[in-house]
Amino acid sequence: MNIVKRRIILRFPPQSGDKPLSYVLVKDYDIRINILKAEVMPGKRGSLLLEMEARQSNLDKGIAYLEAHNVECQPLDKRIQFNSDKCISCGNCTAVCFAGALTMNQVTWKMEFNKELCVACELCVKACPLRLFDIDFRDGN
Ligand code: SF4
Ligand code: SF4
Known part of the structure; x- marks a missing residue:
């Protein structure tokens, strides 16, 4: 099984919490996540640095899910x-x-x-x- 680990910066639209999305990543896509940094200000876009570990195919699906929910995802590097x-x-x-x-x-x-x-x-x-x-x-x- 090809498990990969990636550090991804997520940017959320204002007033969206990250918790339900994180839950979906873990439960539906079997992605292990580790929050390395988070900044959320009321009424502003939130930023999160996530380390995500999963099979490449699951990681791709999880990121596609986030992007479909208006979350920008970009590799930290x-x-x-x-x-x-x-x-x-x-x-x-x-x-x-x-x-x-x-x-x-x-x-x-x-x-x-x-x-x-x-x-x-x-x-x-x-x-x-x-x-x-x-x-x-x-x-x-
Ligand atoms: S490279 Fe810079 S930003 Fe990254 S962990 Fe080190 S000090 Fe922090
Ligand atoms: S000059 Fe190079 S080694 Fe010195 S602080 Fe800047 S990046 Fe680091």
Whole structure:
């Protein structure tokens, strides 16, 4: 059985709760979910970072279900911009990345970014003196 794990940013229309949708993902599509980050403001669009683990076919169906209910779904790595060309490997960002997505390679002393581990905490955005990160988790609508 081909089980895959994906980190997906969901954006909900105003006044829609995530709980019934999460329930459907688990019950009807057999998707294991882990909420890594959530921001919901009254009257505004809500954003959620979900780690979803399931067979690829179930994952595809679950995402199609969400999109049919006006929930935008996009892989987290598509929402992360990192200008690696300008990185000077100073290590500032690795000191704040508790998720372990940003690390210093002990051989090359270059900073390495594993987007698979990112939890969109955005701490690196301010930590980088060159402002090389942009994490698009929420929008202003
Ligand atoms: S947003 Fe930045 S600091 Fe936070 S987990 Fe992702 S890479 Fe690490
Ligand atoms: S803080 Fe900025 S310049 Fe320094 S290692 Fe991280 S990304 Fe590179």
